[in-house]
Amino acid sequence: MRIGEVAKAAGVGVETVRFYERKGLIAQPLKPVNGGLRCYPETAVMRISFIRQAQELGFSLGEIAELLALKSEPDADCGDIRRRAQDKREDVDLKIGRLRQIRASLTALIDACPGEGALEFCSILEAMEPRAQNVSGADATQAKQRNVES
Numbered sequence: 001m002r003i004g005e006v007a008k009a010a011g012v013g014v015e016t017v018r019f020y021e022r023k024g025l026i027a028q029p030l031k032p033v034n035g036g037l038r039c040y041p042e043t044a045v046m047r048i049s050f051i052r053q054a055q056e057l058g059f060s061l062g063e064i065a066e067l068l069a070l071k072s073e074p075d076a077d078c079g080d081i082r083r084r085a086q087d088k089r090e091d092v093d094l095k096i097g098r099l100r101q102i103r104a105s106l107t108a109l110i111d112a113c114p115g116e117g118a119l120e121f122c123s124i125l126e127a128m129e130p131r132a133q134n135v136s137g138a139d140a141t142q143a144k145q146r147n148v149e150s
Helices: 003-010 014-022 043-056 061-071 078-112 123-128 137-149
Strands: none
Touching (some): 014 043, 043 061, 061 078
16 A cells, blocks of 8 residues: 555645654555655555554543553563553643643632723733732741731
């Protein structure tokens, strides 16, 4: 198969195939000595499909390279892959937790915003502005006391 045929069969662009080659995820066929076009084995389509599916599940290209290496390692077993999937699920759970925090913060900002008026008084922009940090501990203590008294 030519590169365009592989790309089409795998549902990706030619540049994606080349990118995967540069990353070492798929092997680039040797150029024929007579100067013809490179021919890819049909297994290249399956490998690209595997890469795409793993990306859909949140695996990075580095992690995918590790999965592919494990896949061809004779001593590896299903438990090795299961542990990788469990680690990825934990990463996803952490990201979901962080996204929930972000969503809650955005909801609070939106709820506090009057939705009209001059930008210089925008509560959302104001909340995102960096706050001046005091240099000395005494200044920080005084600032905390002022906030408590307010």
